[in-house]
Amino acid sequence: MPIAAVNDIQINYRLEGEGPETIVLVNGLADDLTTWDYQVPAFLDAGYRVLRFDNRGVGGSSTPEGPYTSRMLADDTKALVERLGITGFHLMGTSMGGMISQEYAINHGSDLRSLVLSCTYADPGPFCSRLFDVWAELAPAHGVPFVMREVTLWAFTQDFFENRSAELAAFEAEMAAMPWPVEAYLSQLNIIRKHHTADRLGRISVPTLVQAGEEDVLIPVRLSRRLHQAIPGAEWATTRGGHACLWEHPDHFNTVLLEFWARHRRTAPPVG
Known part of the structure; x- marks a missing residue:
């Protein structure tokens, strides 16, 4: 896969499709660009070009000393799209990627x-803060x-645990x-621990969809709802599922996003 040198780091990316409009996908904590394997075929079939990449600290991208912030990774994303000559695009981030995407929209909204913000928040609040403190101690x-x-x-x-054991075992094995x-993990974990945009969300002026997995307990739906409001x-x-709804129920997830983008694209999808 190609590598772009931006912001004094190397970013591993994949740009696919020939569509006139581009969707830029931003991954969550610890996830590389394969996060989107269940989404990209549907997005390409709908006539979009798709950019996905490894955030700093994971996958094939550089792992400079941290800690990292959501603004830092938003600026990495900005530098990457500028290097590739991509403008007027649809930005979509999930979980930590949604936090990065908020900073992008606030600081580079033009x-x-x-904008799609999936399974994410503007502020971690007391529950998520305590959970992520535990992760920081465990790692x-x-x-x-x-x-x-x-x-x-x-x-x-x-339901996934009870009825889809083979898929569950595969996910568990991959994650384990x-x-x-550890240093790279903690550098990214700092993003979700310190992210705060609640006092700046009024600056977002592009069409925005906030989406949540209806059974999300990792980032409680009420936090996503506050972000939306x-x-x-x-x-x-x-959409159906929990925090990993994009993997657990990808067809429903993809349909909801594609319906939103269809209302906000400049050009009609290709015929045939």
Whole structure:
């Protein structure tokens, strides 16, 4: 995959499709660009070009010393799209990626055609703050694979655990085998611990959809709802599943996003 040198780091990215409009996808904590494997085919089929990439600190991108912030990674995203000559795009971020995308919209909003914020918040609040403090203590003591195995318990619904055991085992094995240094994990974890945009969301002026998994317990739906209420004119949607709804119920997730983008694209999709 190609590499872009921006902001004194190397960013691993993948740009696919020939559509006249581009969707830029921003990953969550510890996730590389394969996060979107269940989304990209549907987005390409709908006539979009799709950019996905590894945030600093994970995958094939550089892992400079941290800690990192959501603004820092928003500026990485800005530098990458400028390097690739992408303008007027649809920005979509999930979880930590949604926090990065908020900072992008606040600080570089004129670049955007639309914004989707998935399973995310403007402020972690007391519950998430305590949970992420626990992760920060667990990682140095037990390693990142241990923490990622624990994250699985928060990401999927009870129905997934009870009825989709083979898929669950595959996700658990992938997360538990993650070869990721503790320092890099903690650098990204700082983003979701310190993110705060609640007092600046009024600056977002592009068409925005805030989406949540209807059974999300990792980032409680009430926090996503507060984010939605603070963004002028934002739309709201829930989809089936929990925090990992994009993996657990990708067809429903993709349909909701594509319906939103269809209302905000400049050009009609290709015929045939």
